Amino acid sequence: MRQILVSGLALCLAACAASPTATPPIALKPAATMPEAKPGGVWTHGGMIAAANPLAVEAGLEILRAGGSAVDAAIAVQTALGLVEPQSSGIGGGSFMLHYDAETGDVVAYDGREVAPAAATDRLFLDDAGNPLPFWTAVKSGRSQGVPGAVAMLHMAWEEHGKLPWSRSFQPAIKLASDGFMISPRLNGVATQLKRITEPGPDVMSYLMDSTGTPLPAGTLLKNAAYADTLTQIANQGPKAFYEGPIAADIVARSGQAPMPGTLSLEDLKAYKPNKLEPICRAYRARKVCGMGPPSSGGIGVMATLGILENFDMGATGPNDPLGWHRFIEAQRLAYVDRDTYVADDRYVAVPIAGLLDATYLKSRAALISDSATMKSVEPGEPPGAVKRGRDATGNVFGTTHFVIVDQRGNVVSMTTTVESLFGSQRMVRGFFLNNQLTDFSFRNVDANGEPIANAPAGGKKPRSSMAPTIVFDKDGHFELAVGSPGGNAIIAYVAKAMVGMLDWNMSPQDAVALPNIVARSSPVALDRTRASPELIKGLEALGQTFRDGGGAEGSGLHVVRLTPQGLVGGADPRREGVARKP
Numbered sequence: 001m002r003q004i005l006v007s008g009l010a011l012c013l014a015a016c017a018a019s020p021t022a023t024p025p026i027a028l029k030p031a032a033t034m035p036e037a038k039p040g041g042v043w044t045h046g047g048m049i050a051a052a053n054p055l056a057v058e059a060g061l062e063i064l065r066a067g068g069s070a071v072d073a074a075i076a077v078q079t080a081l082g083l084v085e086p087q088s089s090g091i092g093g094g095s096f097m098l099h100y101d102a103e104t105g106d107v108v109a110y111d112g113r114e115v116a117p118a119a120a121t122d123r124l125f126l127d128d129a130g131n132p133l134p135f136w137t138a139v140k141s142g143r144s145q146g147v148p149g150a151v152a153m154l155h156m157a158w159e160e161h162g163k164l165p166w167s168r169s170f171q172p173a174i175k176l177a178s179d180g181f182m183i184s185p186r187l188n189g190v191a192t193q194l195k196r197i198t199e200p201g202p203d204v205m206s207y208l209m210d211s212t213g214t215p216l217p218a219g220t221l222l223k224n225a226a227y228a229d230t231l232t233q234i235a236n237q238g239p240k241a242f243y244e245g246p247i248a249a250d251i252v253a254r255s256g257q258a259p260m261p262g263t264l265s266l267e268d269l270k271a272y273k274p275n276k277l278e279p280i281c282r283a284y285r286a287r288k289v290c291g292m293g294p295p296s297s298g299g300i301g302v303m304a305t306l307g308i309l310e311n312f313d314m315g316a317t318g319p320n321d322p323l324g325w326h327r328f329i330e331a332q333r334l335a336y337v338d339r340d341t342y343v344a345d346d347r348y349v350a351v352p353i354a355g356l357l358d359a360t361y362l363k364s365r366a367a368l369i370s371d372s373a374t375m376k377s378v379e380p381g382e383p384p385g386a387v388k389r390g391r392d393a394t395g396n397v398f399g400t401t402h403f404v405i406v407d408q409r410g411n412v413v414s415m416t417t418t419v420e421s422l423f424g425s426q427r428m429v430r431g432f433f434l435n436n437q438l439t440d441f442s443f444r445n446v447d448a449n450g451e452p453i454a455n456a457p458a459g460g461k462k463p464r465s466s467m468a469p470t471i472v473f474d475k476d477g478h479f480e481l482a483v484g485s486p487g488g489n490a491i492i493a494y495v496a497k498a499m500v501g502m503l504d505w506n507m508s509p510q511d512a513v514a515l516p517n518i519v520a521r522s523s524p525v526a527l528d529r530t531r532a533s534p535e536l537i538k539g540l541e542a543l544g545q546t547f548r549d550g551g552g553a554e555g556s557g558l559h560v561v562r563l564t565p566q567g568l569v570g571g572a573d574p575r576r577e578g579v580a581r582k583p
């Protein structure tokens with residue numbers, strides 16, 4: 001295991017030390033006030049699932065009712081989402097799962113991120129002249145597919161936490177694919193949206209458009225026998241059916257087709273291994289927050305934002321007070337610039353996790369924030385243990401989905417899962433879409449000053465993610481809530497917003513996820529104007545904030561389950577079509 005984090009400070013172990021760019025480990029400091037996650041004890045609160053599509057929620061609930069664990073239900077939810085929400089995630093993509101075991105109190109992070117083919121180089125997305133390929137050219141090319149990790153990761157988690165037979169949890173999605181499901185308004189909407197952004201790949205056209213190229217309307221019954229067959233093989237034979245044999249051969253063949261064939265090989269698929277990692281955990285005021293470390297920047301980004309905000313009395317400002325939002329915007333800007341600079345696959349580059357989350361360092365970053373004016377410019381800081389790097393400008397498009405499952409024993413899954421862009425690479429194999437996850441790498445390998453970019457592509461490397469599945473424990477160490485969102489690099493802003501809403505502003509999960517999204521990757525800041533009051537916008541403008549529409553402000557899909565004195569309460573982002581339901 002390559003990182004251990006105790007009370008917000010990381011110990012850089014074996015792989016990190018072996019890296020040519022590794023920095024010496026940072027000494028551990030004693031735990032501050034962070035409670036340790038505790039076993040759940042006698043659980044009397046039942047279960048709940050919050051996910052982006054009601055059919056997928058129902059698939060998971062069927063498994064919970066049959067006595068399945070949160071992980072069993074996650075298999076059902078994922079395989080159903082791959083059918084009813086194929087624009088976002090599926091077995092052709094990758095995932096991160098945070099799991100809390102109510103019996104032992106253990107929190108672990110499963111890493112099912114895609115890896116680049118062994119033959120990939122740092123010129124993966126450069127043309128012959130050394131210029132970055134246009135984004136959509138890269139997405140739809142054969143070069144964008146990493147080895148899909150979702151199936152292997154789910155299997156690893158199931159081996160440790162499954163209660164039902166592996167094959168049982170595939171049955172709801174197999175039935176749904178065979179009998180057919182109604183195309184939802186959102187699926188129709190994204191197919192329409194894709195046509196406006198780029199010429200959809202031929203597989204999207206044949207699967208989701210009619211003979212005139214018009215997206216099939218919402219309410220159309222769609223069957224997917226090929227997907228049912230693929231799932232049946234994986235259900236009966238295990239992950240081997242996916243990573244070796246005819247399914248693997250078809251994945252390799254599709255990726256090897258024009259335009260711009262990739263180098264994905266049968267050996268790459270066979271060699272794929274998911275990881276089980278320590279999550280990164282840090283205190284936020286009295287609570288303990290656990291999230292996903294590298295290759296995701298999500299946990300670091302969320303915790304750095306919160307760690308900066310910890311230096312302000314956020315509770316004294318509420319959701320209508322521009323000052324609280326101003327601080328939130330400024331904290332994001334500081335956290336994002338560090339994330340852009342220092343975070344990548346830590347098996348390849350040393351990531352100063354401890355430094356980035358160090359309370360003293362974040363206090364020094366918070367001191368840059370003025371309560372009366374926005375910062376003129378934002379530069380990366382120098383967190384303890386950091387090596388100077390170039391800042392990259394990785395692109396951002398919205399696929400991805402997040403779901404939360406609490407089972408009837410109190411075990412928790414918080415899982416973000418993705419094919420990257422809408423319908424991934426838009427290349428379909430046996431009823432599922434292949435990811436374009438490798439476009440999460442920086443297309444350039446050095447920045448304008450010639451500094452090497454941490455997140456440049458390399459064979460076997462994982463592209464940096466922003467996915468931020470999160471679990472929060474209360475001041476006594478008991479499970480309190482799980483949250484996460486899709487949204488590309490804006491995920492960090494969305495998840496941090498929901499947490500500030502719930503933890504600092506005492507809002508319900510539903511009200512917190514519905515708060516306006518304000519994404520401060522840079523200036524002007526992206527704002528979801530339809531949900532922000534004119535008074536709030538005016539107040540922020542008076543502090544010097546400038547806004548633009550779009551830029552990801554509407555791309556969230558936050559899903560939450562929180563344990564309250566009234567029992568489990570869910571939140572489903574009104575920007576998507578999800579629900580939170582009990583078995």
Ligand code: GLU
Nearest residue numbers: 398399400465466487488
């Ligand atoms: N591929 C992105 C990531 O791993 C997620 C994309 C999205 O949320 O739409 O961070």
